[in-house]
Amino acid sequence: MPYIPHTPEELQEMLSVIGVASLDDLFADIQADMRPKSFNIPSGKSEAELTACFENMAAKNKTDFINFLGAGYYDHYIPKAVDALSQRGEFLTSYTPYQPEVSQGTLQSIFEYQTAVCRLLDMDCSNASLFDIGHSLFEAGMMAARHTRKHTWVVDEAVNPIWRKMLATYSANQKINIVTVPHDSGKSDKNALMNAIGDDCAAVIVQNPNFFGAIDDFTELFNKAKEHKALGIISVYPVMQSILKTPGEMGADIAVAEGQSLGLPLSFGGPYLGMIACKKDLVRQMPGRIVGKTNDLNGKEGFVLTLQAREQHIRRAKATSNICSNQGLCALRSIIHMALLGPEGLKRTAETSMYLARILADKLTKLPHVGLLNDAPYGNEFAVRLPKNADEIAEKMSERGFLCGFPVGQYYQGMENVLLISCTEKNSEEQIDKLVNALGGLL
Amino acid sequence: MPYIPHTPEELQEMLSVIGVASLDDLFADIQADMRPKSFNIPSGKSEAELTACFENMAAKNKTDFINFLGAGYYDHYIPKAVDALSQRGEFLTSYTPYQPEVSQGTLQSIFEYQTAVCRLLDMDCSNASLFDIGHSLFEAGMMAARHTRKHTWVVDEAVNPIWRKMLATYSANQKINIVTVPHDSGKSDKNALMNAIGDDCAAVIVQNPNFFGAIDDFTELFNKAKEHKALGIISVYPVMQSILKTPGEMGADIAVAEGQSLGLPLSFGGPYLGMIACKKDLVRQMPGRIVGKTNDLNGKEGFVLTLQAREQHIRRAKATSNICSNQGLCALRSIIHMALLGPEGLKRTAETSMYLARILADKLTKLPHVGLLNDAPYGNEFAVRLPKNADEIAEKMSERGFLCGFPVGQYYQGMENVLLISCTEKNSEEQIDKLVNALGGLL
Amino acid sequence: MRTLFDKSVKGRTAVVPAMPKKHAEDMLPKSLLRAKPASLPELSELDVVRHFTRNSHKNFSVDGNFYPLGSCTMKYNAKVIEHIASLAGFSKLHPLTAQLKHGEQYVQGALQAVYEIEQVLCEINGMSAFTMQPMSGANGEFTGVMLIAAYHKDKGNKKTKIVVPDSAHGTNPASAMIAGYEIVNIASKDGMVDPKALEEALTDDVAALMMTCPNTLGLFETHLPEIVEKLRKIDALLYYDGANLNAIMGKMRVGDVGFDVVHLNLHKTMGTPHGGGGPGSGAVGVSERLTPYLPVGRVEKNNDGTYKLNFDYPKSIGYIAPFLGNFAVYVKALAYISRLGKEGIPRAAEYAVLNANYLRKKMDSFLHVPFDRMCMHEFVSSPPEGIKALDVAKALLEYGIHAPTIYFPLIVHECLMFEPTETENKDTLDNLVTLMEEFIKKGQQDAGFLQQMPLTTPLRRLDETFAARSMILKQEE
């Protein structure tokens, strides 16, 4: 019996202690007419059969593309020590650290994670993580709404459209009014954003680099928000954040990031990691778990979950959110990843990715009728306008073994010829030449 | 600098403590004319490059054959918990357990391994493992030579020819005389073996199931050996040993086995695991490490390396062998494997493998001019005589995606048409039908 | 206790990628760059490995310790499922591949996994459809309530309230609130929903009732058929909090008995590891009438046996996750379910309930067990007068056993809630009983004995008040 240790003798002994004759007697409360009408699932498999079955299933996915697809989710190299350490049973199979005496491994890791997030984003406080960045953006918006007691979010259309869809879904039954400010050929329209900030504005929400790869400075925008007692919320890309002007430097109140690029595999969509950090005065609005430092009975330093009065298990309907679990293991992976790379490693990762993007952009724009979408500064990702439908091109390129980028038309009407292309340090100049060559043949 | 933690500042500080100006000064003892004449190896790779490079290399090997190749090395299923536990850093990166206070994890595992080996082989004492079974056979022979003070080994030709080659190599410069007794159509010629045992015989060495898969009972042979004050040495296959008559029951003095089938991947030849166990009176002749039970200062039970007076680091040229390291991690894997499968799991593995071998043998021998090599009882492996050269057939079958077995002709003259075929529980009746079908098409 | 930052030495490096051919300053205007590098820790690879290896030893975990932790189902997490979820064919897959034109052909295995787990969860729970998007149990609750809201809105129902029994998990009211509802609490009676209180609460503006069954007292809700009937009358929906599903798998299907929505905590019931707090997966199943509102994209099977991704559901509530939820987590759950199968899934429930009742019987000589009837997979109890649940919990830590859930549900005095799960053996249960009986006896004789516990854990009791007051939430530079 897989994962069940009882021998027949033990079963009998235990039943007799309970005072019943059979296992079925334990379920007497469930009346006959409440029993399953059907239970038609496959029979159990041996571990060997199971492994073979899933190895076959995994083999039906194609993962050996030459890959230039990013769009918010990036294939950076993950040091193997991240797997080795995060898979240790003591981390993997531990519970939420409610018993701090026997959970210091997890608690200290989260404290270290919180510290690293604050330093990377240049903010005061971080929590122990949220589910993903879409979720972080929503919670950031709700923090702003609670803090300002206002209900309008001014959102840049150049924020990743998937995350904006999540914002819409999550806030649908809240008294939230989302004002989306159109982008300007892939650049954030800062004037329009400024103009959209009125006195009902709880927060302005932008992204850097934005969805199209454009890098900007939102200091002025956040100043404007402040004037209207609105908060500035910015979404950033952690790898690029190792070199870019920080949310703190721009005067943002809340910074969020998708932690996937810090040591999490792409895994077809999850689990990922919603990073969130804020200024000190917002910490009691921050949802989710937070670890704080303290001492034990003997005066030894240690860590506990703290500020739990904000949480659902105490405050129930009055909690700052309904969040119970975090992405504990994902946060652990990201702090291990950051510790292994350090500031220099992260910077080099960003720089090499950017360098390759420049090589690629140069070569691509030499192809006939291919041009950059705009003249904005960019990091490791940029958008090009093709002479043909980008969906069709991407399909043909995939047949040739390339994920050449993301055709943005499905999320932006009128941009059917635009392709969003990213590089990471795992790409090579050789791959770039192959891509340009193959793409050139299709135009 | 990969794996080197020193910062430039620390380097300077340390050099000045030592009192030298540069790293090169540390090597002043190596004179200029002794410096390398060349050092032309590739430049270092980043971890990402390294991983990509070896993933490419591994991809050049074909491992998706439908596999019926055994010949001493078998593709049984390895539970994933074996990997997860044996890869734990505390086991993987620990040293030989010379400091028992901080090595009980390793020591207890070896004690448990020794116990399991003794119980499986039905013998009194086991050591902490040897390199592989070829090595075990050699050391067993040397134990016999030391114990009996005689120099002739009577070896069944049906012992795996690769292991016999190792016996020859290892004993080449010893006063050992190897008498090889020819097999009888793949069966051990027990009469001839008995006749070969003279008063100069130190040991008779047989294998069960033998190389051709034949299962036998060597009780009488070992009795005969005893009469001549020779030892009986038997090599067995651990998975089949879960059901077969034991070395102990047959009266063997030393039993050896290749532990690969107990949780070790095939890995193109190693590392494997030389199991060896003997009767109590031979334990002081046994080479390699042995763990024994004892108590600590507080009376707590624990384990230590024991009987070290036999070993090379104490006895130097007078040691029972030159062995220093064992196959620690491989022995750990095998005890985890045995604990996960238990007697029932191991028995089922053997039985399903045998059952499939019977299905396969039945279907194969219905093909024209294909017959079993002999009428001996067999386990999960058997030899067939084909109407054509087995090498050629195996080559064509591999082109069709099958490892159909091992053509024995390269090790046994005159048996060029004989193919040795094995099944494990990982094979299926569907695979068997495919194999028979494909093979039928070639005959 | 030294943190990564304490151990950091400027200039020390571990996994450093190759030197870039250009630096940031040569590629971007300085005004767009950060003023100084982030002070992330600088360590060697060995430093990092040693740091986390040693810190891991300061954790209890299922791999090392028994966790009789009520409402959490801390069962064994099979190693094979980790192998499966980390197969390159899954882990290297970019989710947007599926959104390329005809890109589905490259992710057939992944879509198959999503399709199969949805199908198998439907069959286990008697539901019409499942969504795998919710990224945790609470996220599943939120999704479920959003689906309820979408249903009522679509039907033109004016509904503003959700009824939640007082024995419900704290996430229930919080989730309902975020989905825009007002909460009506109702009291329990004799461990069951009080039919009278329920009757009063069920006004026409009630959108749904959120139930946990077995409830958080470990008891099966015997009034279930009446409750269903009452709700149908006012077109209110019935929500099943699947936190306790481990008790009833194969014994009752929530769809069969009238529930409209169910969320499952796959990291509890379906054996995926808890990870020190996540990631989880909060799959949500719905009855026929709620299917139009499920999040998109949805995985569907074509006639030729291939799979596709469909976003064309105009009534959908939208995107709960960026893609299809915590894929790698529910692949583990699918592997677990496939391993156990038709026979093993009900068996898990049977032995979970067996273990809980065995513990209950063994403990009732020295603990107060308020409900003297068959429990399901967990039960509640109280220590003898004068002994605090907290002290019992801390004493267990000393003996290498994780604490039970304490002070929950609130309706039980000094509550100790035990859930041994089916994967623990009799020796382990007997050992717990022996230890507890012994130290509770000692505690009755000497009040200080339990209050000093634990003694030899990595740390002793920690000062939570100081933590909340001093708010040291990160290490200063």
Place this chain on the structure above:
Amino acid sequence: MRTLFDKSVKGRTAVVPAMPKKHAEDMLPKSLLRAKPASLPELSELDVVRHFTRNSHKNFSVDGNFYPLGSCTMKYNAKVIEHIASLAGFSKLHPLTAQLKHGEQYVQGALQAVYEIEQVLCEINGMSAFTMQPMSGANGEFTGVMLIAAYHKDKGNKKTKIVVPDSAHGTNPASAMIAGYEIVNIASKDGMVDPKALEEALTDDVAALMMTCPNTLGLFETHLPEIVEKLRKIDALLYYDGANLNAIMGKMRVGDVGFDVVHLNLHKTMGTPHGGGGPGSGAVGVSERLTPYLPVGRVEKNNDGTYKLNFDYPKSIGYIAPFLGNFAVYVKALAYISRLGKEGIPRAAEYAVLNANYLRKKMDSFLHVPFDRMCMHEFVSSPPEGIKALDVAKALLEYGIHAPTIYFPLIVHECLMFEPTETENKDTLDNLVTLMEEFIKKGQQDAGFLQQMPLTTPLRRLDETFAARSMILKQEE
């Protein structure tokens, strides 16, 4: 301390394969079957996982502890090399695939790995060829001596002796013995081979001299050129014990300076993990004149860049391993070498020697360091009068640091042999120095202080005499 067998319960199962369609009794005559099943442990998968997880905590390891262990080179074992060696393309490969007709085409990646590591080890060591067959350092020594014997036999030389300095590892004489030689020991003088003793030992029947350089005192052998010359005169070969190669990589190549045979402990120098005692890999390199005798099969490169396996070496000593040695171990070594490369390999030696000399200097204020000259990657020392090396070793355990090698080499009084390796950082070394200085001072004031150590390790000092006398080598049924 409960063993797997103590925890075993009859009938309990973990990973049970499917029920066979036939049982052994129906397939084989009863006379060929065992009378009763082997009493292997019967546990659940959770039992097994918990058992080994907990037991692992009773081990020191490089991942958790500093190992300044002389002659053992316990450097950091990179996690990436474990990933590489476990790639399915390597781990699933049946070795006999390569022996099928034209089977080499299916194992090109594996043959490439063998070829590449042989090539790179040749270049690092200045040798003509390498064999990867030897499965450990001692096995490599044996192979090396067998090659020496084959050479002399082939040339018709009558050679019966091998000369071994007293500072050599115990495996040297043992290996030479098993290869059929008589051993001649020679004494050291001032930490070097005594030229006079050597002169006397070098009679015409000497087949070879086995040297460790730097020797086991951590000192570079300054008489090396003369020694080589003397041996050449009597057609004796020079054997290099590569245990200490970590000191000289990139600084000297043993082939360049006249050695004929070298064995390497890849699990020391090339960073593969020690595994609690193995598996190792004892690659052996030879000069041109010894290549004909190398074990078969040998991997060779075809003109088209593909690789083949050649068994056609009539003078070969035969099979040292069943196939090509501990493949998965030396794949790790190849990965390590490829990661470090041309720059990193010599750097490892430089920093290993730096760390050793730094420790030596820091410790000479409270330890007796007999050789006041530059050491290589390790150095020997003695504790102050009245303090035993054993007690120092045991005290270090108490502080979480593995003991140095003690009482070896025998020629140093109460020897403590330290080898910090290049992967340890300065803080770790400083911490060792501080701790030792402190506890040695305490030990000088209070003799009992060190003798009681360790106090809080999983066990305290164990009774080795009792173990040897009682000979409990397995658990009785």
